[in-house]
Amino acid sequence: MLAVKEYGLTDEQIMFRDTVRKFIKDHVPEEYARKCDQEKLVPWEAFNKVAEMGWLGVVIPEKYGGSELGFVELGILLEELSYGYLELATMVYRASVHGAESLLTYGSEEQKEKYLPLIVQGKFKSSLSLTEPNSGSDAASIQVKAVRDGDYYIINGQKIFNSAVNIATRTVLAARTDTTVPKHKGITLFFVDPTTPGIEIERMDTMVFRALGTYQVFYNDVRVHKDDMLGQLNNGWKHLMTNLTKERFAIAAMMTGALRHALDTAINYAKQRVQFGQSISKFQVIQHKLVDMKIEAHLAQLTTYDLAKRIDAKVPSRTEASATKIYVTEAYHRIAIQGMQVLGGYSVTPDFPMERHYRESVLQKIGGGTNEVLRNSMAKDLEL
Incomplete structure (x- = not known):
């Protein structure tokens, strides 16, 4: 009779799981998680160690420095990291999904070559800027506007409930670039540096995400270069859905x-x-x-x-x-x-x-x- 592996995992996947579990035991004890949560401390030490292990590149192709594994392995990583501290896993999730998967799905080759190796190294942090004060579950009704001005887009408006945007190297920003078409068809995504002039970030007082923080972000005539567009013009909603x-x-x-x-x-x-x-x-x-x-x-x-x-x-x-x-x-x-x-x-x-x-x-x-x-x-x- 063939032995049935736990949840259908392979020997290699079980070995990976056990390695991550030992990592949590050694580097993310409950005392560490509690300290980060209560004192509002980003778990940089643990995150940097995750990067040293090469785990930020689990789903990133080898040509960009990643391991080119699958979503089972990503699931193992996120599950075990969350067992130790959810906000640590959230940092990895944003790097792997909001960062890497966004680039792999609809980023240009130049953007992939530039940013994916940095994600693997832990030198690139990501966030998503979608929700607005009047746009929550009705996400396509966003009002932040991006108007073309030569080689740049001028962005104005407000985002809210942006977790970890303050530590992000780039945030995936959804903005309205066409107001003459149905709301789902006039959205474009941009990879925006949160330190760009004209961006104001204010921390919100919330009962969760105490370490990473949750923020509202104000865009006041922010200039973003056209090369920082993610995917095609006015196709942002479809990109998000993928x-x-x-x-x-x-x-x-x-x-x-x-x-x-x-x-x-x-x-x-x-x-x-x-x-x-x-x-x-x-x-x-x-x-x-x-x-x-x-x-x-x-x-x-x-x-x-x-x-x-x-x-x-x-x-x-x-x-x-x-x-x-x-x-x-x-x-x-x-x-x-x-x-x-x-x-x-x-x-x-x-x-x-x-x-x-x-x-x-x-x-x-x-x-x-x-x-x-x-x-x-x-x-x-x-x-x-």
Whole structure:
């Protein structure tokens, strides 16, 4: 009988997973994650070590200095990094998806040769500038404008909820370049340096992304060269859509790692916490909570790696990506809520990571496309 590998992973993929797990144990202990979260410190030390390991180039072709592996390997990396610290994984996600995949999908060859090797080396950080004060779920209704002026575009307007834009080397900016056509057809993407004159960045006070920060950005007559356009003029919306499956997969992989950590936190606490003369893990009500959480974690991993394999096989997976993002983010939230109940009063203190998991899990049902909007998208796919 052939041995069945965990979640269908190969020996090489399991070895890679174990290597990343050891990395987290050695370099990203809970004390480090807690310090970054509470003191609003970007986890530069850990990120730079990830770059030294060569992991930022997992999905980047060898010709640009990458490893040219697949989305299963990217999923393993993001899951295990998120088990250690979600915001560290988010930095890698932005480099791999918002940076590398944007360039690989619709960047010019000159842009690929210029930026992809820097991403591999950890010298290039990315972010996405899409949401605006009056453009959230209706993302195509953006109002930031880019007007052609010779070899440059003059950009004016405001973006909001831009995570990590302050540390980005370039941000993928969606701007309106044609106001005479339907809203989906007049958008263009630009690779913008956030330090360009005319850009003002203001940090927002939020309960999540404490280390990386969330920002609103003001563009005041910002001059961006035409060579920094990503893809074709007025084709930005279509370009964004090409990466949605990969983005939603990456979010699911990160949440899978985070929810596993929340589960383990609850299990370890339940075994150690003594009430009525025994550990609370001996009480059936606690056991059932932990079992339900384990079921959710198992299914999250199954659906996430199934999606990764579909992407690697180049099977169209828009519906499956939406379903995976919905299920995993909501499973994370359910696990966090149950974990709060298991830890009781200690769950709301910063001495335990459960309160961080609860805060993060609330956001994940909103970011990357709200789960309500994704359900609408799935309904259309079902021709309802």
